[in-house]
Amino acid sequence: MLKDKLAKVFNEPGCSHNQEKSEKERKRGCSAKSLTPGAAAGGCAFDGAKIALQPITDAAHLVHGPIACEGNSWDSRNSASSGPTLYRTGFTTDLGELDIIHGGEKKLYRAIKEIVHERHPPAVFVYVTCVTALIGDDVEAVCRAASERLGTPVIPVNAPGFAGSKNLGNKLAGEALLDHVIGTLEPETTTPFDINVLGEYNVAGELWQVQPLFARLGIRILAPITGDARYHQVAAAHRARVNMVVCSQALVSLARQMQERWEIPYFEGSFYGIADTSMSLRTLARLLISRGAPADLLERTEALIAEEEARAFAALAPYRERLAGKRVLLYTGGVKSWSVVSALHEIGMVIVGTSVRKSTDEDKERIRELMGEDAPMVDQIPAKQMYKMLSDGEADILMSGGRTQFVALKTKTPWLDINQERHHAYAGYDGMIELVRRIDGELNNPVWPEIRRPAPWDAAFGSAGEAEPVAAEMHA
Amino acid sequence: MTEVVPSTKACAVNPLKVSPALGGAMAFLGVDGSLPLFHGSQGCTAFALVLMVRHFHEAIPLQTTAMSELTTILGGADNVEAAIGNIRERNQPKLIGILSTALTETRGEDIGAELKAMRERHPEWHDLDLVYASTPDYGGSLEEGWGASVKAMIETLVPEERGPRTLRQVNVLAGSHLTPADAEEIREIIESFGLSPLILPDLAGSLDGHVPDHHIPTSLGGTPPAAIRELGRSAVTFAMGEHMRPAAEALTRRTGVPFRLFDHVTGLAASDAFIAALMEVSGTPAPERVKRERSRLIDAMLDGHFFFEGKHIAIAAESDLLLAVAALLAAMGAHVGAAVIPCPSPAAARVPAARVLVGDLGDLEKAAHGCDLVIANSHARELAERLGLPLFRLGFPVFDRLGGPQRVSVGYRGTRCLIFDLANLLLDHAAGAHAAVGGNAHELLEEEHHAQAQAG
Ligand code: SF4
Numbered sequence: 001m002l003k004d005k006l007a008k009v010f011n012e013p014g015c016s017h018n019q020e021k022s023e024k025e026r027k028r029g030c031s032a033k034s035l036t037p038g039a040a041a042g043g044c045a046f047d048g049a050k051i052a053l054q055p056i057t058d059a060a061h062l063v064h065g066p067i068a069c070e071g072n073s074w075d076s077r078n079s080a081s082s083g084p085t086l087y088r089t090g091f092t093t094d095l096g097e098l099d100i101i102h103g104g105e106k107k108l109y110r111a112i113k114e115i116v117h118e119r120h121p122p123a124v125f126v127y128v129t130c131v132t133a134l135i136g137d138d139v140e141a142v143c144r145a146a147s148e149r150l151g152t153p154v155i156p157v158n159a160p161g162f163a164g165s166k167n168l169g170n171k172l173a174g175e176a177l178l179d180h181v182i183g184t185l186e187p188e189t190t191t192p193f194d195i196n197v198l199g200e201y202n203v204a205g206e207l208w209q210v211q212p213l214f215a216r217l218g219i220r221i222l223a224p225i226t227g228d229a230r231y232h233q234v235a236a237a238h239r240a241r242v243n244m245v246v247c248s249q250a251l252v253s254l255a256r257q258m259q260e261r262w263e264i265p266y267f268e269g270s271f272y273g274i275a276d277t278s279m280s281l282r283t284l285a286r287l288l289i290s291r292g293a294p295a296d297l298l299e300r301t302e303a304l305i306a307e308e309e310a311r312a313f314a315a316l317a318p319y320r321e322r323l324a325g326k327r328v329l330l331y332t333g334g335v336k337s338w339s340v341v342s343a344l345h346e347i348g349m350v351i352v353g354t355s356v357r358k359s360t361d362e363d364k365e366r367i368r369e370l371m372g373e374d375a376p377m378v379d380q381i382p383a384k385q386m387y388k389m390l391s392d393g394e395a396d397i398l399m400s401g402g403r404t405q406f407v408a409l410k411t412k413t414p415w416l417d418i419n420q421e422r423h424h425a426y427a428g429y430d431g432m433i434e435l436v437r438r439i440d441g442e443l444n445n446p447v448w449p450e451i452r453r454p455a456p457w458d459a460a461f462g463s464a465g466e467a468e469p470v471a472a473e474m475h476a
Numbered sequence: 477m478t479e480v481v482p483s484t485k486a487c488a489v490n491p492l493k494v495s496p497a498l499g500g501a502m503a504f505l506g507v508d509g510s511l512p513l514f515h516g517s518q519g520c521t522a523f524a525l526v527l528m529v530r531h532f533h534e535a536i537p538l539q540t541t542a543m544s545e546l547t548t549i550l551g552g553a554d555n556v557e558a559a560i561g562n563i564r565e566r567n568q569p570k571l572i573g574i575l576s577t578a579l580t581e582t583r584g585e586d587i588g589a590e591l592k593a594m595r596e597r598h599p600e601w602h603d604l605d606l607v608y609a610s611t612p613d614y615g616g617s618l619e620e621g622w623g624a625s626v627k628a629m630i631e632t633l634v635p636e637e638r639g640p641r642t643l644r645q646v647n648v649l650a651g652s653h654l655t656p657a658d659a660e661e662i663r664e665i666i667e668s669f670g671l672s673p674l675i676l677p678d679l680a681g682s683l684d685g686h687v688p689d690h691h692i693p694t695s696l697g698g699t700p701p702a703a704i705r706e707l708g709r710s711a712v713t714f715a716m717g718e719h720m721r722p723a724a725e726a727l728t729r730r731t732g733v734p735f736r737l738f739d740h741v742t743g744l745a746a747s748d749a750f751i752a753a754l755m756e757v758s759g760t761p762a763p764e765r766v767k768r769e770r771s772r773l774i775d776a777m778l779d780g781h782f783f784f785e786g787k788h789i790a791i792a793a794e795s796d797l798l799l800a801v802a803a804l805l806a807a808m809g810a811h812v813g814a815a816v817i818p819c820p821s822p823a824a825a826r827v828p829a830a831r832v833l834v835g836d837l838g839d840l841e842k843a844a845h846g847c848d849l850v851i852a853n854s855h856a857r858e859l860a861e862r863l864g865l866p867l868f869r870l871g872f873p874v875f876d877r878l879g880g881p882q883r884v885s886v887g888y889r890g891t892r893c894l895i896f897d898l899a900n901l902l903l904d905h906a907a908g909a910h911a912a913v914g915g916n917a918h919e920l921l922e923e924e925h926h927a928q929a930q931a932g
Contacts, residue, residue: 035518038559039566040542044519062487066578066613068495068516072523075490075855076530088858089838094488097614100582110486130517130579131613134548161519162545162579382566383535387691402526406535410687 002133002158009171009253041403044161046129048169051077052250053125053157053176055201055226056234058084060121062091064108064139065129066100069161080205082228086121095131104137112146112154122231123153123181133160153231155180167249170199174254177225177234182258185235187222192293194222195284196237196264198255200246200271202227206427210271213281213308213428217300219288225251238262241291244269244284265291271427273343274312278305312429316347319436324348326443329395331355331381331404332418340399340418342370347436352395353378383407397443412452414442479831480824489838490855492792493818494872496611496621497575498524499652501538503625504573504607506650506659506677506698511569513539513559515552515587516577530875532683537694539563541580548583553590560594564604567693571605571701573625581612605701607632617818618872619794622652623719626676630726633704638732645710646757647733648675649724651717652872653740653797656684658886662716662741665750665887668766669758674703674710683881708733712757714750716741717796718823739823740800741886742894743807744773750887769888776892781808783899783906788813790844792837792852793871795821801851801870802827804891805898814843849902866905868898 043051046069054061054077063070074090081087093111095104112124124146128139143154159172187194195214200207207227214221223229223237243255243266255266265287269280285293285301327350330340341354356364356377367375381389383404390398390411398408401419408415416439418426426435454460501512501524514521521540528536541555560572574587588608595601609628611621626649646666650659659680666673681697688696707713708731715724715737724735741750747770751762787810791798795817802812812829816839824832833839837852841859844850850860853871860867874880883897884890 035542035544036558036562037541037555038513038539038562040518040540041522042518043522044517047519047522066495067488067491067493067617068497068520068523068577068613070488071491071493072495072498072520072527076526090488090490092488092491093486094491094493095578095614097612100578100614107486114485114487130548131582133545134579134582160545162517162543162548384691384693402529406529406533407691410535410691412687
């Protein structure tokens with residue numbers, strides 16, 4: 001079952017990454033490339049699936065496996081909710097040795113039952129993990145039986161960790177939605193302005209930064225897939241007029257299949273940076289019009305863009321002076337690299353390196369468009385080399401995920417978190433202003449000169465003339 | 477008699493448990509120049525790494541054998557071998573601690589035996605210590621994984637012999653309930669008796685938050701592997717925590733060094749027992765400084781007990797940590813209103829509470845109604861809010877506060893710190909607490925006036 005799913009995902013025509021691979025490479029799948037024992041890093045497919053689906057905030061998310069998968073990971077994401085909080089509760093079958101020997105199906109069923117009886121969620125998502133996949137628990141069958149007997153949709157998510165990377169897990173989550181959720185409910189009302197936003201998980205509330213823009217245009221998010229989502233929204237997502245795919249690699253195959261099944265056109269857009277935000281709004285308006293929205297939507301959109309851009313540039317102007325020419329090392333998972341690159345370019349920062357570890361060739365092409373042929377794209381930088389780059393002062397600031405933060409901090413280099421554990425939202429025009437404000441705050445924090453001062457026992461100490469020799473006085 | 481209540485639920489709700497491999501990795505991080513390696517699929521490593529980073533606010537060296545479905549079915553020894561080779565080349569560690577996960581244990585492999593053959597194939601690994609610990613996810617939590625790893629270090633590295641002993645050297649097998657700062661404190665106390673301690677593992681060397689002046693791709697310090705080999709030369713072993721008992725027994729079996737188990741060294745009675753043992757081993761009286769610390773602790777207990785008296789406190793933590801705190805609370809006149817541990821442990825029977833539940837934070841939430849304070853890790857912040865109770869963050873992980881690893885709660889000094897922190901939190905949240913303290917001061921002044929007036 002999983003094999004068929006994987007083959008399908010790897011053949012995704014909407015995924016440019018896969019299409020550029022040779023037939024043989026494609027067969028090996030997304031995960032096969034960089035998993036060197038002793039030198040691998042990153043999450044697993046289960047992790048990716050959970051990231052994608054957990055922002056369905058009113059559902060219960062039950063992890064079927066021994067403790068490692070959920071025990072070490074629950075309560076670690078900042079995907080925000082405007083209402084329900086059930087998604088923040090960590091549920092796991094926490095299998096013991098006997099469960100593994102005898103099979104975990106009965107325990108799984110009982111766990112689902114306990115959740116449904118105590119919490120009455122609109123749905124339960126059940127995540128398969130490595131061990132339950134290995135011992136061959138028939139999770140789909142248990143979910144089917146539980147759905148029938150308990151009268152609550154129970155959705156199997158078949159993305160065990162060892163199937164591959166986080167990214168693959170995102171895709172498999174999309175498959176689960178397609179197989180079991182989307183199209184199972186009809187929305188109460190529909191409008192010509194209904195859209196879905198795919199692959200935006202409302203980390204630190206980023207969805208809320210763009211929602212007001214939509215609201216001003218009268219555009220309604222029928223289903224966020226899945227930031228700050230409710231189960232019934234996702235179940236009725238098939239009635240949207242347009243799909244916007246925010247994280248292109250994660251859910252593009254979901255978008256394509258929704259186009260096939262329900263004729264919903266999709267486009268890939270980003271809310272990082274001023275230019276990208278404007279472009280996304282524009283494309284959205286055009287597509288909505290092509291599907292029957294009134295033509296004045298485009299004019300209204302242009303007016304909004306003009307107003308917002310003017311406001312944003314005015315807010316950024318004072319920072320441009322302080323930040324232009326400052327050097328950034330950008331080390332993200334690669335997925336959002338190009339949009340952040342374009343954002344930094346807008347304020348004149350110099351990018352001394354940007355990682356393209358997980359970027360598609362298309363992403364790379366966009367980076368080249370922005371930065372020229374010699375765009376300093378790097379693959380993986382080993383920690384040792386990064387430490388050297390930073391201690392040699394090759395960059396003024398590192399922007400990365402939490403994993404590399406200590407490489408920067410231990411070299412006494414400014415650092416800004418731009419990954420999913422972050423607590424600040426950077427989407428839309430306001431997000432861009434926030435990002436720049438934070439880069440400025442971090443770069444110009446007085447702590448840097450303070451901690452770089454030589455210690456009292458270092459030769460350079462006192463040479464700045466601050467510390468007067470006291471010995472003379474004492475001996476006088 | 478404490479009743480230990482096992483869980484009967486099929487579904488853990490807000491787990492208190494973490495994977496034993498994580499506990500094992502943490503123990504290996506207390507060895508100098510080491511790098512823990514999870515034998516499993518890569519996601520487990522990523523999760524454990526992120527969680528430790530959030531707790532310690534430090535870079536955490538951790539690697540994976542990156543098992544796939546296929547390599548799991550075919551057997552993972554090749555991946556282990558490749559991983560060791562790659563790590564050796566890239567990170568140049570002195571020691572690699574290999575930890576199994578549920579995945580590789582379910583498949584059933586004997587990596588311990590395979591390691592011997594690997595060593596023979598790779599004579600160039602002669603300068604590298606390899607320790608294999610079995611830490612399947614279904615075999616406990618943090619404490620169990622930590623204990624198993626320390627035991628594995630001893631069984632792999634300490635020679636089996638009864639040689640001459642250095643009478644002024646003592647071993648400390650430190651449990652996972654001790655923070656890096658606790659390890660440091662224990663070292664200083666022992667040294668003040670003119671003894672030299674060998675602490676294993678020693679997080680104080682590696683995870684105390686120092687900034688080294690060059691990049692180190694392994695743990696930043698800790699017990700040197702060479703020192704582990706010397707454990708058999710000590711006069712005595714102090715094992716800290718029930719979960720260190722198997723390791724201590726293994727050491728005694730191999731070397732004949734006797735051990736003494738301390739559940740913990742928090743609280744007056746426990747600290748007294750520790751100091752008495754040090755006096756006995758060293759043959760010296762307690763230093764003045766230690767005597768003075770004891771007197772200051774007693775003063776803190778006198779000042780503080782008012783705030784603990786009659787309070788009901790809900791605690792969820794790994795067993796030995798829970799026992800340490802619960803014992804102190806009981807000694808101060810508070811009641812353990814609810815106690816939850818992640819896994820069964822012999823220590824549970826010694827907790828001064830009517831019942832100890834084996835369970836999760838969901839159980840704590842249900843049991844903590846009517847209590848005055850919650851003591852648990854950061855995961856409990858939301859439940860404490862729902863219950864309207866203050867939360868004292870303790871254990872692992874503490875990710876929404878700085879300085880958790882630097883908290884000292886051992887010995888006289890550490891106990892005093894802990895009492896102050898707890899009392900202040902209780903004070904903050906006690907209804908009308910400020911009025912009470914203010915009123916008290918007012919009364920004191922009045923009395924003074926009265927006395928003066930009479931004298932005048
Ligand atoms: S790799 Fe497998 S066992 Fe490990 S966390 Fe991911 S799903 Fe769980």
